[in-house]
Amino acid sequence: MAADNWNGGAWGAGTESRTGALRRTRSGMLAVTGLLAAIAGGVGPIVLPAGTPAATASADHRLAEMASPSPFRGLVYDGLSLGRKGSACNGAFEARSRTGASLGCSHGPDPAPPGTDVRRGRTDGQVEADLRSAADGTSDTTATPGATSVRTTPDTPAALVASPALTGSLGDEADAVGAGGAASAALGSVGCIGDGTAGSRVQAIYAVPADRTDRSATVIPAIRSSYAPRVDWQFNTSAAETGGEAHVNFVTEPDAAGTGCQLSVAVAHLTAAGDDSFSNTAAELKALGYNRPDRKYLVWTDAAVLCGVGSLYSDAKPGLTNLNNGYAPMFARVDAACWGYAEGHELMHTLGAVQSGAPHATAAGHCYDEPDEMCYDDDGNGPVTMLTVCTGRSDSLFDCNHDDYFYAGTPPALNWLATHWNTYSSNWLLRAPLPAVATVPLPLGSTGPSGSSTGTGSTGTGTGTGTTGTGGTGTTGTGGAGTTGTGGTGSGGLGIGSGTTGPIGTGLPPLPTLPIGPGSGYWMLTADGHVHPFGGAAFYGQPYPLAGGARAVDLEPTPSGDGYWTVDDRGRVRAYGDAWEPHLPPPAQAPTLPSVAGDRLDPGERAVSLSATPSGDGYWVFTTRGRAVPFGDAGFFGDVSGLDLNRPVVGSVATPTGQGYYLFASDGGIFTFGDAGFLGSTGALRLNQPVVAMAAMQSGTGYWLVAADGGLFAFGAAGFFGSMGSVRLNRPVSAVVPARDGYLMVGEDGGAFSFGDVAFFGSLADRPPTSPVVSVALRG
Numbered sequence: 001m002a003a004d005n006w007n008g009g010a011w012g013a014g015t016e017s018r019t020g021a022l023r024r025t026r027s028g029m030l031a032v033t034g035l036l037a038a039i040a041g042g043v044g045p046i047v048l049p050a051g052t053p054a055a056t057a058s059a060d061h062r063l064a065e066m067a068s069p070s071p072f073r074g075l076v077y078d079g080l081s082l083g084r085k086g087s088a089c090n091g092a093f094e095a096r097s098r099t100g101a102s103l104g105c106s107h108g109p110d111p112a113p114p115g116t117d118v119r120r121g122r123t124d125g126q127v128e129a130d131l132r133s134a135a136d137g138t139s140d141t142t143a144t145p146g147a148t149s150v151r152t153t154p155d156t157p158a159a160l161v162a163s164p165a166l167t168g169s170l171g172d173e174a175d176a177v178g179a180g181g182a183a184s185a186a187l188g189s190v191g192c193i194g195d196g197t198a199g200s201r202v203q204a205i206y207a208v209p210a211d212r213t214d215r216s217a218t219v220i221p222a223i224r225s226s227y228a229p230r231v232d233w234q235f236n237t238s239a240a241e242t243g244g245e246a247h248v249n250f251v252t253e254p255d256a257a258g259t260g261c262q263l264s265v266a267v268a269h270l271t272a273a274g275d276d277s278f279s280n281t282a283a284e285l286k287a288l289g290y291n292r293p294d295r296k297y298l299v300w301t302d303a304a305v306l307c308g309v310g311s312l313y314s315d316a317k318p319g320l321t322n323l324n325n326g327y328a329p330m331f332a333r334v335d336a337a338c339w340g341y342a343e344g345h346e347l348m349h350t351l352g353a354v355q356s357g358a359p360h361a362t363a364a365g366h367c368y369d370e371p372d373e374m375c376y377d378d379d380g381n382g383p384v385t386m387l388t389v390c391t392g393r394s395d396s397l398f399d400c401n402h403d404d405y406f407y408a409g410t411p412p413a414l415n416w417l418a419t420h421w422n423t424y425s426s427n428w429l430l431r432a433p434l435p436a437v438a439t440v441p442l443p444l445g446s447t448g449p450s451g452s453s454t455g456t457g458s459t460g461t462g463t464g465t466g467t468t469g470t471g472g473t474g475t476t477g478t479g480g481a482g483t484t485g486t487g488g489t490g491s492g493g494l495g496i497g498s499g500t501t502g503p504i505g506t507g508l509p510p511l512p513t514l515p516i517g518p519g520s521g522y523w524m525l526t527a528d529g530h531v532h533p534f535g536g537a538a539f540y541g542q543p544y545p546l547a548g549g550a551r552a553v554d555l556e557p558t559p560s561g562d563g564y565w566t567v568d569d570r571g572r573v574r575a576y577g578d579a580w581e582p583h584l585p586p587p588a589q590a591p592t593l594p595s596v597a598g599d600r601l602d603p604g605e606r607a608v609s610l611s612a613t614p615s616g617d618g619y620w621v622f623t624t625r626g627r628a629v630p631f632g633d634a635g636f637f638g639d640v641s642g643l644d645l646n647r648p649v650v651g652s653v654a655t656p657t658g659q660g661y662y663l664f665a666s667d668g669g670i671f672t673f674g675d676a677g678f679l680g681s682t683g684a685l686r687l688n689q690p691v692v693a694m695a696a697m698q699s700g701t702g703y704w705l706v707a708a709d710g711g712l713f714a715f716g717a718a719g720f721f722g723s724m725g726s727v728r729l730n731r732p733v734s735a736v737v738p739a740r741d742g743y744l745m746v747g748e749d750g751g752a753f754s755f756g757d758v759a760f761f762g763s764l765a766d767r768p769p770t771s772p773v774v775s776v777a778l779r780g
Contacts, residue, residue, distance in 0.1 A: 071119060073111035076305060078277045097283040098273070099614060099657050109278075110378070112307040112337060121304040122336035124215065127222045130340055131441070134226035188233025190224070191434035192261035196252035200294045200326060200427035202347065203251045204228060204265045207281065207333075208302040211272040215302060216265075219339075221441035223300055224263045227340050229440070231298075234344040234373060235429065238398040244408025247430040248347070251295075255439040262439045266290075268299075275303035275335075282331050283615065289560045291329045291616060292578045296350045296428055298343060299333045308334045308342035312365055316355040316420045324352030325427055328617070329578075345373055348398060351423040353405035359416050360387075360404050367404050371395035374405065521761050521779040522737065524750055525555040525566060528771035531576075532750070535761030537779040540564065540577035554609045554651075554775045559616040561779040569606040571596025571621055571629075579616075596621050596629050611654035611661060622652040626663055626671065637661065637674035645669075646683075653696045653703070666690040668705050668713070679703065679716035687711075693745075695738035706745060708732035710753070721756035731768075735776040748772035 081096075112118045204223055208214050232248050239246035252261040274284045281301060290297050311330035313323035324330070332346030353374055354361050360369040362384050367375040369389040373396055377384050390400035399406040403415050408424050408431070411417040424431070521535025529544030529552045543552055543566050550568040557564045563577020573595045596607055605625045612619040618632025626640030626649040637660055640649070647667040654661045660674020668682025668691040682691065682705060689708035696703040702718030710724025710733045721742050724733060731749040742756015750764020750773050764773070 071305075072117050073307075075109050075111055076277070077109070097279055097615065109306050109309065113341070116307070116337055118307055118335060118337040119304045120337060121302075122339055124218050127215070127218050127339070130226045131222045134222075134229065134440075188229040188231070188236065189434065190228050190232060190250050190252065190263045190438040190440075191247050191430065192252055192436035192438055193247075193249055193430055193434070196254075196261055196264070199249065200296075201249050201251040202296045202298050202428055203290070204263055205268050205285070205290065205297055205299045206265055206302070207268040207270055207274070207285070207299050209270040209272055209275040212275075212302055214267070214269070216267050219300060219302065220265045220267075222339070223265050224438070225440040227300065227343055228263055228298075230340065231344045231347060234396055234398065237394075238373075238406060239408035239424065239431075241397070242402050242408045244424070245431060245433060246408055246424060247432075247434055249428050249430050250438075252438055257439070260436065260439045275301055275305055278306065278309040278331075278333055281333055285331065286329070286615065287559065289562065291558070291560050292562075293326050293328050294427075295329055296347065297329065297331045298347055299331060300339060300343075301333050301335050303335045304337065306333065306335045307338040308332070308346045310346035310349040312349045313352065314356065315352070316357050318419060318421055318425075320425065320427065322352060322421045324350065324421070324423075325425075344396070344398075348374060348405075348423065351426045351428060352421050353398075353423050355405065355421055357416075357420065358404040360400075367400075369400045369404075371397070372400040373398050375400065520561070520759075522744060522752075523555055523557070523564065523777050523779070524746055524752075524764065524773045525552055525775040525777075526769045526771040527551045527553075527774050528769075529566070529568075530769060530771065531555065531564075531566070532764060532769075534752075534763075535759070535779070537561070537761075537777075538577070541574075542566070542576075543568065543572075543574050552774060553607060555777050556610045556612045556619065557777045557779060558612070559614065564777060565610055565612065565619060567595075567607055567610040567621055569608070571601060571607040571623070573610065573619070573621065573631075596623075600627075600629065608649060609651040611652050613654065613658040614656065615658065618658075620652065620654065620661060622649060622661075622663060624648040624650075626665075628652075628661065628663075628673070633658075635659065635674070639663070639673070640671050647690075650690075650692060651694055653694050655696065656698055656700045662694065662696065662703065664691060664694045664705065666692070668707075670705075675700075677701075677716075681705075681715075682713055689732070692732070692734055693736040695736045695743050697738060698740060704736065704738070704743060706733055706736045708734075710745065712736075712743075712745075719756070723755075724753055731772070734773055737776050737778045739778060739780070744776060744778060746773050746776040748774075752776075 206216050206219055206223065208216070228248075228250065235246045235248055251264040253264040254260075255262040268285055268288055268290065270281065270284050274280050281299065285291075285297065285299070310332035313327065315323040320326075330350040332343070332350050334342045334346060349365065354365055354367050356363070356365075358367065360367045360375075362368055362378050364378045366378045368377070368384055368386050369375060370386055371388070371390055371393045375386070375395075377386050393400065402408075402411075403417065405417070405421075406423050407415065407417045411422060423429075521533065521537030523534070523537050524532040526532070529542055529546045531539060531542040531544075533539045540563055546552060546568055548570075550570045550572065552566055552568050555564050555566050558577065558579050560578055563575070563579035565573055565575050565579050567573050601607070601623065602625065605623050605627070607621050607623050609622050610619050611622070613632065613634050615633055618630065618634035620631070620634050621629045622639075623629075623641075626643065626645060628636060628639040628641075630636050635658075640663060645665060647665040647669065649663050649671075650666045652661055652663050655674065655676050657675055660672070660676035662676045663671040663673070664681075665671075665683070668685065668687065670678060670681040670683070672678045677700070679702060687707055688711065691705050691713075692708045693706040694703060695706075697716070697718055699717070702714065702716030704715070704718050705713040706723075707713075707725075710727060710729060712720065712723035712725065714720045719741065724745060729747055730751065731747045733745050733753075734748045736743055736745045739756060739758045742754070742758045744755070744758045745753040746763075747753075749768040752760060752763035752765075754760040758778070
């Protein structure tokens with residue numbers, strides 16, 4: 001066999017994270033980035049048709065912007081690097097998480113409005129003023145429909161003046177996204193829609209880093225009474241211009257009195273570095289469980305770094321399969337200095353505005369026909385010329401003339417939106433009157449009818465917990481012949497039981513929390529496609545029955561543990577729960593086919609495993625020939641498809657960073673790529689039974705190989721906690737999964753063997769499946 005530590009060159013072209021970064025910085029206006037399109041592993045960068053006002057830009061603005069950061073206006077480029085030519089980030093920036101995982105593309109931060117220093121944030125007094133203004137429907141000057149609102153006191157969103165049009169002395173600088181403040185909020189309401197959680201919803205989040213004071217008791221009432229209702233006002237008033245209605249489908253919960261609903265505002269505690277960049281915020285929120293593709297996360301970040309940023313996909317195709325309509329979780333971040341100012345703009349970006357082919361689109365996801373919430377000169381001193389077209393209209397409203405991104409109703413035949421993505425079609429909007437209006441809190445110190453709680457909006461605790469089987473004491477094994485591991489006879493015990501999972505709760509689902517640690521539960525997958533959950537691992541679906549003789553081969557959980565992917569030996573990937581489906585790398589981009597194309601496999605070649613990236617926004621599918629096929633933000637680091645192997649590859653394991661992976665063959669040969677370190681193998685040993693499974697330590701400093709007879713081989717810092725090598729098994733061992741200080745083996749009959757710190761939650765030993773268990777995955 002070839003050398004085990006083979007780190008060959010790339011097979012084919014390296015795969016980039018593909019995202020739709022639709023915008024870049026603007027002069028004097030608010031920011032939005034296409035970053036989380038990146039986190040979701042989206043589509044390629046926008047190419048504007050020739051002849052549009054933004055298409056002729058030639059200068060690379062990125063170097064100049066990065067060379068002159070402005071913390072005063074939120075122009076901070078931490079975590080960003082120049083997108084590589086030919087990649088999806090070409091012409092924009094590439095963002096990476098702190099672990100080095102690619103988070104895709106971004107056009108970078110945009111400046112705050114003139115006179116606003118984002119570093120000043122927002123005081124409690126200013127937040128309370130916003131709350132009081134919303135409660136009594138007043139402001140310094142009430143904005144009226146048909147008047148263009150311009151913020152003259154950036155630190156106080158309620159301070160407004162009426163302006164006839166955007167032709168005054170402030171010029172383009174006056175085109176402040178989100179002008180309208182609390183006066184607009186008085187005209188809008190959060191709706192009580194359905195049960196408050198089902199379907200596609202906008203989840204409000206108050207996010208606070210560890211080095212700042214948690215002000216949720218002050219901020220959440222303002223979000224509920226002022227900032228969020230103002231967003232609904234923007235959508236519904238804009239829809240009325242073409243005779244329609246549109247309300248934001250927020251996540252809601254029962255109010256304090258139990259007679260109505262209130263906006264659900266989750267509290268997310270970030271690390272001290274969690275607010276340093278949009279990439280940090282998005283990565284940490286996803287790790288906290290805010291990663292559902294049926295959610296848009298509108299995040300009020302108690303930070304003083306940026307103004308506003310958001311997610312955006314480059315996809316103008318019409319219909320509900322548009323990438324902005326549930327392809328992946330999407331985020332909009334608004335920092336304290338821009339609360340009550342930027343939320344509607346950022347949320348509209350996550351719905352898919354503004355696509356490059358639109359009649360008045362700029363080069364970077366905005367428009368140039370104003371007044372319009374999404375329009376501004378986003379190329380700085382470039383060729384974009386702003387045009388005042390809809391004179392007398394509020395610039396807080398969406399889509400001047402309703403021909404670029406938002407038309408409530410059926411667009412006329414010659415309207416661009418008749419054949420392209422119309423955000424009005426988004427699953428996140430209710431296109432009907434509100435059935436009921438949410439309760440909002442009273443201003444501090446006020447009295448009156450019972451207001452809602454000012455807490456974090458926690459929900460019911462109706463999720464059930466499964467009963468576990470009784471773990472056996474078992475015997476410990478020493479591994480198969482030729483063990484090269486560091487362990488002798490371990491102390492781990494054998495656990496076999498028939499535990500059953502608990503019922504699904506009937507209460508409101510809890511807000512996302514930190515993922516439960518190792519030992520919370522696990523899933524088993526059988527070759528015919530059945531998924532069996534145990535303990536805290538929930539059932540989200542299964543590929544059974546598989547057609548055409550296909551055989552399921554692997555199950556991989558999402559980072560949150562609230563979903564999983566399965567792959568069969570034909571290379572078909574299926575997603576369940578909060579798993580999303582990244583598309584094929586170029587040139588075969590096909591979002592609806594998140595699998596290995598049939599023509600990618602040679603005769604006799606089969607898919608054998610799937611490994612996910614740490615972000616959950618990508619994965620690799622590996623084959624018996626040692627081929628690695630990446631999707632989403634998974635990078636290509638090489639494979640062994642060009643080598644003549646002694647034995648077929650039977651599986652793979654990604655490194656904890658997602659910057660590499662191991663391939664292993666049935667003779668125990670190990671092939672390392674990227675940052676995977678070679679620590680030994682059984683490739684030169686005579687084994688009693690073939691190697692069937694591999695598990696890597698979460699630290700990346702060791703790994704285990706497991707043979708079909710239960711013999712275990714430990715390498716590097718991996719400890720030996722026991723094995724099944726000296727135990728007579730009813731059926732061969734088929735899979736293994738690691739914990740922090742232990743591992744779980746399963747047999748083809750569903751017997752479960754826990755060692756070290758892995759809890760035993762049951763097995764299929766008392767009811768063996770008719771099809772062999774081929775994979776096990778730990779929830780945690």
